[in-house]
Amino acid sequence: MIGAYGRPLAAELVAAVAEFLENDVRAATSGQVNFHARVAANALRIVQRELLDESEAESGGALAGLGFADEEELAAAIRAGEVDARADDVTACLRTLVRNRLAVAHPGYDTEQVGDDAGREAARGGGTPPQVGGAPAPLGSTPTRLRGKAEQS
Numbered sequence: 001m002i003g004a005y006g007r008p009l010a011a012e013l014v015a016a017v018a019e020f021l022e023n024d025v026r027a028a029t030s031g032q033v034n035f036h037a038r039v040a041a042n043a044l045r046i047v048q049r050e051l052l053d054e055s056e057a058e059s060g061g062a063l064a065g066l067g068f069a070d071e072e073e074l075a076a077a078i079r080a081g082e083v084d085a086r087a088d089d090v091t092a093c094l095r096t097l098v099r100n101r102l103a104v105a106h107p108g109y110d111t112e113q114v115g116d117d118a119g120r121e122a123a124r125g126g127g128t129p130p131q132v133g134g135a136p137a138p139l140g141s142t143p144t145r146l147r148g149k150a151e152q153s
Helices: 010-028 031-052 056-066 071-079 084-105 115-123
Strands: none
Touching: 010 031, 031 084, 056 071, 056 084, 071 084
16 A cells, blocks of 8 residues: 555665665675674564554554553553463564564464574474584573574674
8 A cells, every 4th residue: 555655665765775675785885884783674674564554453452452541551561460360462462463473573483493492493303403502502592593693793
């Protein structure tokens, strides 16, 4: 859908700047500037996903299903112990909220094995242990999905 201001849409502008940083700036720089270009591009990709996100209705519905207008009300009720008897419903709502946030902040996170979970799975004979520089990572170490990204900068 074309917005009230026509094209390019805000998300398209943000994507263009992110692409410039990821491709042109990073290819022409090294060290700290390269790293900061990567960080800036990642931040812009998050903004792009926020602008395109359509999960607000789902999150609002999960909160409304518990009788809350927003996350602040839910958090206050949790702190006050007002929803202790509805732990399963609260957990389902929180999973929805977190899943939707992660879809914007880190797409694919919910399908990855990370840290302790990957190590435990490997210890049971399934999967492979997390690796750092070719050696198994200690349990609780940097998640697999993050390894190598800092090294590539």
